[in-house]
Amino acid sequence: MKKKLIALSFLVGAMQLSCTEDLDQLNTDPTQASATTFDPNLLLPSAQWNYVSSIAGYNGPILFQSMWVQVLSSTTSGAANYYSNADKYVQSSNTANYQQGTWNVGYQGASYAYEMEQLAKGKPALANLANIAVIMQVQALSSIADTYGDIPYTQALQAKGGTTLPTYDTQESVYKSLLTRLETATAALNASSPAPTNDAFAYKGNIAQWKKYGYSLMLKLAMRLVKSDAATAKTFAEKAAAGGVFSSVGDDAYIMADDSKGFGNGNGAALSTLADVYQVRWSKTMIDFLKSTNDPRLSRVAEVPADGLTANQDMASAGNTTPAAQLGLPNGYDLNGGATDISKSPGYPGGTGTGANATPIGKYSRPTMMYRNRNAPLFVLTYAEVELLLAEAVVRGFNVGGTAAGHYKNGVVAGIQSLAKYGATIDAATATAYADANPLVTANALKQINEQYWATTGLLMNFSEAWNNWKRSGFPVLTPVNYVGNFSGGQIPRRQPYPTGEATLNSANYKAAVSKLSGGDNWVARSWWDK
Incomplete structure (x- = not known):
């Protein structure tokens, strides 16, 4: 790009001078476009x-x-x-x-x-x-x-x-x-x-x-x-x-x-720095949600690093993507040794490695290598979001056509398939089978729709949209962190x-x-x- x-060329070209004809000729750079010739x-x-x-x-x-x-x-x-x-x-x-x-x-x-x-x-x-x-x-x-x-x-x-x-x-x-x-x-x-x-x-x-x-x-x-x-x-x-x-x-x-042209993916740039490779993990809230329904995205988005601090800080080697091995890190904990140390969290699984190569967070899932790609896509708006919003609109009695269940299924399938733009292709049959096994339930419709919206936008790294829709809908229901200070x-x-x-x-x-x-x-x- x-x-x-x-x-630069536009800003220079837009600085038109109000001078006499001679001065205008002297002060105009013939290599720059004016506002009248610049292609918008x-x-x-x-x-x-x-x-x-x-x-x-x-x-x-x-x-x-x-x-x-x-x-x-x-x-x-x-x-x-x-x-x-x-x-x-x-x-x-x-x-x-x-x-x-x-x-x-x-x-x-x-x-x-x-x-x-x-x-x-x-x-x-x-x-x-x-x-x-x-x-x-x-x-x-x-x-x-x-x-x-x-x-x-x-x-x-x-x-x-x-x-x-x-x-x-x-x-x-x-x-x-x-x-x-x-x-x-x-x-x-x-x-x-x-x-x-x-x-x-x-x-x-x-x-x-x-x-x-x-x-x-x-x-x-x-x-x-x-x-x-x-x-x-x-x-x-x-x-x-x-x-x-x-x-x-x-x-x-x-x-x-x-x-290569200076327009790298900002999320990929963050997640491929040494500190972020080690410190950033999937939340327990997200991993538990994906595991609860055997979501096929889990094995594509999450990995557990090999044992030890060195492996946990290695951004070039893939970890274990087996769904059963995935474990989300609970929010709000630290490594400071006090009451909020991760080792004090409920169900703490223990660390990995020994001695100087030990890490207390080694069993927790981190984003897979595709998220460390600085050439990865940056999503603006997706078909999955649109179908989930249409599903909610139907639930609310809006005349947008279709059924809530139909739009919901389309949204779930699309959310899975949009990961292909990261290189994580999940075939249509698998996505459809998952959606069919987890249909919309009328009594929980708003909850289901907006939890899927949160998961889909979150897994596509559109964090602002996940947050804004959470504010709007109230789903998923989250327990706040109340950390000191x-x-x-x-x-x-x-x-x-x-x-x-x-x-x-x-x-x-x-x-x-x-x-x-x-x-x-x-x-x-x-x-x-x-x-």
Whole structure:
């Protein structure tokens, strides 16, 4: 991908001078494009890449949400150990930096998309690109609002026009505007018009798939509102279904990373560092869930390292993937020798190795080698998520077509098959047999649907989505960690505080936004749709 060069050439080209004719000739670099000649297609991959980067790696989610919702686990603790932010809700030396990653990189993605829209607007040959630019703004800005609550919106992305201290809009007004803009942009996509030429998604400019993506995103955003505004949720969920959402795993929205070009998968980069290879394990909550139904994904996602500290720190050698051997690490424990030492956890299995090669966490399952791949896919939205959301919509009485049981089965099968994009192919017969053996039970429908949503998004490393849907649905039911010195009062965090720079650089507007939060700018205040 060429994003760094793309961004540089555009920024240089956009700096147009207002001078006399002679000075204009003297001060214009003939090798750079102006805003009138720059191809806005070149901004699309930057908008897409910044979005997926905002929800991956050390920009926050793997250090926060991955363990807040007990997908992963770690025995790290204290200010020097960064996973303590996630596993125990304890401040580390870089917590303030991590908490602003989704905000900063997400707004960068939205800014690229906005600039792309402005350059494409009013040009018939770029009509599809202009509408895709709106869809990407919706994706990025909704993610920021999901993470922080009220955000700059109507005055955001306006720095070129002189607005550098934007006011904050309520999450409610942001969401309703985003849904309306998304509806208009998606409906306007036209397969008879030119397609984008620089699409980093697997769609490669396919307008039919982009249209499905727009409506699938609409469904996801609509379902966020089922507890805060059921009428709006129903209206837009039904519009999305009628418009045409994802219909197979071939519609999954994702980007394949390219580490050799400087665009590596942030989660793969994290999980392939020495400390993370050793310290990051699957949570007991996740492994117990997968084992309880003999989920075929278990042997593809989890491995127990060979005995001893050396093997546990070896990222190049695969471990034991036998399902019966898998054991999840309970969240909230450390290696400090006190009351919260892992050896004091209920059912502690003991360590492996002896002497200097001993490790107390050697029997716990870690992510398999495919998750340490820096060229692995970064998922945006999948067919599995869409089918599970449709299943819930039917349960809630929305007119989206099909049956809850049918959509649920489709979602379970798709969640299993989407792992193939990591290289972990599970054949359709196995996936279907598993779904048939574990059908939707009416009495437990919402629980089953949302537990599968959590497992699927978690196993695809989309930790932000697993967390947001947990906030929305309440499933799976999780027991919070109450570790000494935690920053959330022993509650699972429900939002990220605003970046610290907002309090100093955009003080008045920041204070106005914080005044609306119950308890202030903290980790547990609930935003509008989080009921």
